[in-house]
Amino acid sequence: MSPELPLLEDERAGLRADCASCFGLCCVALAFTASSDFAVNKDAGKPCTNLQADFRCGIHRDLRSNGFQGCTVYDCFGAGQHVSQGTFDGTDWRQDPATARKMFDVFPIMRQLHELLWYLADARSRSRTAPIAAELDRAYAKTEGLTQGSPEALAETDVAAHRQDVNVLLLRTSELVRKEITNGKGGKGGKGGKKKQRRGADLIGARLRNADLHGADLRGAYLIGADLNGADLRTADLIGADFRDADLRGADLTDALFLTQSQVNAARGDDRTKLPTSLNRPGHWSEAARP
Structure with a gap:
């Protein structure tokens, strides 16, 4: 820099x-x-x-x-x-x-x-x-x-x-940033590659609870109402992803790429959701949202 x-x-x-x-x-x-x-x-x-x-x-x-x-x-x-x-x-x-x-x-x-x-x-x-x-x-x-x-x-x-x-x-x-992960050197079980190329994917309402999306390409993906409870989204590329009403309770978004406050605000989360230090936890998230 x-x-x-x-x-x-x-x-x-x-x-x-x-x-x-x-x-x-x-x-x-x-x-x-x-x-x-x-x-x-x-x-x-x-x-x-x-x-x-x-x-x-x-x-x-x-x-x-x-x-x-x-x-x-x-x-x-x-x-x-x-x-x-x-x-x-x-x-x-x-x-x-x-x-x-x-x-x-x-x-x-x-x-x-x-x-x-x-x-x-x-x-x-x-x-x-x-x-x-x-x-x-x-x-x-x-x-x-x-x-x-x-x-x-x-x-x-x-x-x-x-x-x-x-x-x-x-x-x-x-x-x-995602190179090592998508080459199979990161993520749970070392699985990467094509399974993590979800750019622009229609994932509206998708069941992705506890999914391994570490280092995934989710650029522009439609995640409206998706169940991402407990999902691993570390270092995932999230630019333009639509998180409206997505369930991020317990999800790990540590070091997520290009994540914005607006995206976080549009989703649902709780005290277990891990966010990048650059973002604030929305006021409407609460422990009461836990299952």
């Missing part, structure tokens, strides 16, 4: 949501549709009825019981405070309609860039990525540079193209 760039802990600190420093952007800029995740419809650019004058949520402690489960799952990767206090220098969207429109347009772009920074920070923290360390450093610096742009520059950013470039490095990271 290059000495010019911040240490991992400093990187991750800036990629965690700080709602107290944000102008409630996720509660205004984004649209949502009445569903099991949201109790009402809301158009993009329109403040949620639960948003208070101080930009705090009026039902924050009771979001789930009031039908706003989607709010408890969402994570902006720190984009909210960056746009509020950095890009727009502390000027909130209520002060100027023109500023409001720009701010709402920039917020989702900033979130995507911060998500890429989260993945790159993870990749840079792995000792096995030494062969591509310089490339990862450059990609991190370039992505961070994009986040420092003006509202106009951010609005013109081709995030899709940049994501493709970064993804090449993330795929290489996955290969390097």
Whole structure:
């Protein structure tokens, strides 16, 4: 890791949501549709009825019981405070309609860039990525540079193209980190190889209790409602995996690759679930969820 760039802990600190420093952007800029995740419809650019004058949520402690489960799952990767206090220098969207429109347009772009920074920070923290360390450093610096742009520059950013470039490095990271395991040198019983290549797999409601998924490729896998109770997910590549309502009670996600707070928040777990140190245990997980 290059000495010019911040240490991992400093990187991750800036990629965690700080709602107290944000102008409630996720509660205004984004649209949502009445569903099991949201109790009402809301158009993009329109403040949620639960948003208070101080930009705090009026039902924050009771979001789930009031039908706003989607709010408890969402994570902006720190984009909210960056746009509020950095890009727009502390000027909130209520002060100027023109500023409001720009701010709402920039917020989702900033979130995507911060998500890429989260993945790159993870990749840079792995000792096995030494062969591509310089490339990862450059990609991190370039992505961070994009986040420092003006509202106009951010609005013109081709995030899709940049994501493709970064993804090449993330795929290489996955290969390097999981190499020994997938070659049969790790995991329970030494089983690896094809059985662990589940990229984009439809595993909705799958029975994977106590499954050996150590070092598995689960990129983009649909794990909605899957039973992963007690599963070994150590060092598994989980980028883009859908964990909505997945049972992670007692599962081991130690050192899981590219796991995000949003994915964890969407799942069900308990005090036995082992998470990477970079993530927090969701408040809605409890011992009461044990079988």
